[in-house]
Amino acid sequence: MISVLVALVGGFGLGCARLKLAPRYLSRCPAEGPEPTSDLGIRPIPLDLAAYYTELADYADAFEVTEVARIPDPTAGAAAAVDYPILVLRTPDRGAPKRMLIVAGVHGNEAAGLLAVPRILDLLAERRPAHADWAVTILTPANPVGVAHSSRYNAEGCDINRDFQDSQTLEARVLQELIVSERPDLIVSLHEGAQDGFMLVVTSMGSEASGRAVVEAVREGEIEISDSHFLGFALGTPGLSKEGRFYDWLKTVSRHYTLGLYASRRGIGTYTTESDWATLDLGQRVRPHVIVVETLLETPHEKQDVGAN
Numbered sequence: 001m002i003s004v005l006v007a008l009v010g011g012f013g014l015g016c017a018r019l020k021l022a023p024r025y026l027s028r029c030p031a032e033g034p035e036p037t038s039d040l041g042i043r044p045i046p047l048d049l050a051a052y053y054t055e056l057a058d059y060a061d062a063f064e065v066t067e068v069a070r071i072p073d074p075t076a077g078a079a080a081a082v083d084y085p086i087l088v089l090r091t092p093d094r095g096a097p098k099r100m101l102i103v104a105g106v107h108g109n110e111a112a113g114l115l116a117v118p119r120i121l122d123l124l125a126e127r128r129p130a131h132a133d134w135a136v137t138i139l140t141p142a143n144p145v146g147v148a149h150s151s152r153y154n155a156e157g158c159d160i161n162r163d164f165q166d167s168q169t170l171e172a173r174v175l176q177e178l179i180v181s182e183r184p185d186l187i188v189s190l191h192e193g194a195q196d197g198f199m200l201v202v203t204s205m206g207s208e209a210s211g212r213a214v215v216e217a218v219r220e221g222e223i224e225i226s227d228s229h230f231l232g233f234a235l236g237t238p239g240l241s242k243e244g245r246f247y248d249w250l251k252t253v254s255r256h257y258t259l260g261l262y263a264s265r266r267g268i269g270t271y272t273t274e275s276d277w278a279t280l281d282l283g284q285r286v287r288p289h290v291i292v293v294e295t296l297l298e299t300p301h302e303k304q305d306v307g308a309n
């Protein structure tokens, strides 16, 4: 606990430049609409949303593909009513003993996680014996209007990942309904961040051993690992942020209602991938997300022991 407090105090010192952006990153709806976001050194990767849907449709032979919602984009103008689907893709083995839910594109400007999805589908389509224990469900893109505008926010200017308490956004409600109906054993949420290299965040209901195995596999994949959290403070284990019950409390008092907090309260561990959003090396940004999923599929899901951190 003391180390966490020291890390946080140090972090808020080191992260002064980031502090002025805190209201923007902590608020539920800080923007006017799906504004393009260029804070904290993010270098956007162009993503053609129409081509992305076409690419996913090609996987309908091997996966059950369902449209679970359509999200309207009023910013497109009244003359052209536009809406974008949120898709769910499922492996066919629904009777498998363990269930993994992968979420891509909660922040529409963090494109690497979205680009990783077809590679993850390729991995799952190989049907390796080691993966047979898992029924996998992928929801993508979680914030399609944000993707269309290369924005962190949705059409209403809301950060979906701050809306898992009042659930005022359709996007958060869609995800919650999927979590309730699928009852996953763990969630993998694909993001990008301002840290120097890859980082994994494991919440209180996750496994530290699995988290360490993931970071090691990413390192072996010749991906740069970050020594520090995206808030600026040093990580006790490079590349791994353990966010246990203390963090759950911090998030609750700061009204930081994330998907991870929502899942923790329901006994589900979340593994949030954060690739380095400042590099233009697509391998460094896209591949770690695939390695994380591969490693979690092949690592026994051990007891949930991040709680005390």
Ligand SMILES: [Zn+2]
Pocket (backbone or CB within 6 Å): 107, 110, 191, 192
């Ligand atoms: Zn994000």
